[in-house]
Amino acid sequence: MNNExxxxxxxxxxxxxxxxxxxxxxxxxxxxxxxxxxxxxxxxRSTVSAVTCRQEDSKYTIEIDLxxxxxxxxxxxxxxxxxxxxxxGQYVWxxxxxxxxNPLELPGGSERDIVLEIEVxxxxxxxxxxxxxxxxxxxxxxxxxxxxxxxxxATKAVIPLExxxx
Amino acid sequence: xxxxxxxxxxxxxGIFMCGLFTCQALPLLAPFQAAQEYGTALLFLGALAxxxxxxxxxxxxxxxxxxGFASIILGLVLAGFMLALPALLGIAGQLGMIxxxxxxxxxxxxxxxxxxxxxxxxxGVLAQNQSIRTVSW
Numbered sequence: 690m691n692n693e694x695x696x697x698x699x700x701x702x703x704x705x706x707x708x709x710x711x712x713x714x715x716x717x718x719x720x721x722x723x724x725x726x727x728x729x730x731x732x733x734r735s736t737v738s739a740v741t742c743r744q745e746d747s748k749y750t751i752e753i754d755l756x757x758x759x760x761x762x763x764x765x766x767x768x769x770x771x772x773x774x775x776x777x778g779q780y781v782w783x784x785x786x787x788x789x790x791n792p793l794e795l796p797g798g799s800e801r802d803i804v805l806e807i808e809v810x811x812x813x814x815x816x817x818x819x820x821x822x823x824x825x826x827x828x829x830x831x832x833x834x835x836x837x838x839x840x841x842x843a844t845k846a847v848i849p850l851e852x853x854x855x
Numbered sequence: 856x857x858x859x860x861x862x863x864x865x866x867x868x869g870i871f872m873c874g875l876f877t878c879q880a881l882p883l884l885a886p887f888q889a890a891q892e893y894g895t896a897l898l899f900l901g902a903l904a905x906x907x908x909x910x911x912x913x914x915x916x917x918x919x920x921x922x923g924f925a926s927i928i929l930g931l932v933l934a935g936f937m938l939a940l941p942a943l944l945g946i947a948g949q950l951g952m953i954x955x956x957x958x959x960x961x962x963x964x965x966x967x968x969x970x971x972x973x974x975x976x977x978x979g980v981l982a983q984n985q986s987i988r989t990v991s992w
Contacts, residue, residue, distance in 0.1 A: 712874030722884035727941035731948030
């Protein structure tokens with residue numbers, strides 16, 4: 690009876706070992722593809738190149754020059770972007786750009802520059818008017834990638850402000 | 856001796872479940888068409904097989920269910936480590952490769968798979984008892 694139990698346990702452990710070995714092969718193959726895809730994905734870059742603040746009729750508009758660079762071979766597309774502006778470490782305002790229905794296409798090896806506009810609400814005009822030049826911008830967004838799906842990207846920049854027609 | 860076998864079984868089936876979890880999380884990167892299309896079904900079958908094998912390995916149902924649960928958790932932890940590899944190796948660039956949604960989905964799957972593994976354990980224990988009865992006769 691004990692011999693029977695030991696024999697069965699050994700057989701079960703052998704089956705488990707076989708399944709584990711097969712699974713290691715499967716994992717290795719998938720993870721290798723995943724690392725390859727991630728390396729390609731890392732060739733995407735977004736950079737904030739300039740920030741401009743315009744004043745029209747006591748209303749402030751902040752313009753953020755954002756450039757996308759896709760050095761990978763894949764065609765990527767940006768489906769959403771959210772720029773957020775901070776002044777002297779204090780949150781000023783943000784805005785959501787949703788391009789899900791019409792994504793910003795980034796073919797392989799391409800670069801693209803866009804300008805994002807944020808209208809500062811009346812409640813924050815005082816903050817902008819009193820603020821110094823320590824502006825920092827955070828841009829996050831969603832990148833649609835082949836095989837990997839949608840991934841979040843984020844970039845931060847501390848940029849000297851160009852005051853427009855103030 | 857039984858405990859050593861159970862621990863070895865948990866380690867082996869944890870590795871097995873890790874492969875299925877990884878394929879389920881990254882279906883388009885899986886090497887086989889079947890893994891791409893039926894990743895979730897394979898995961899459920901894997902949990903059932905895990906429970907069944909523990910039912911055959913351990914003498915008690917409670918131990919089998921606990922071992923199945925431990926394997927699923929180990930598989931989840933290992934798969935989480937695999938998914939976080941680009942971030943850990945520093946090759947993710949500006950992209951966030953670990954998403955909270957994936958973590959929550961894995962947790963829900965882990966909770967759903969435990970009862971399935973328990974069903975497998977019941978079947979395994981029944982099969983074990985059946986074979987003992989056959990040998991005794």
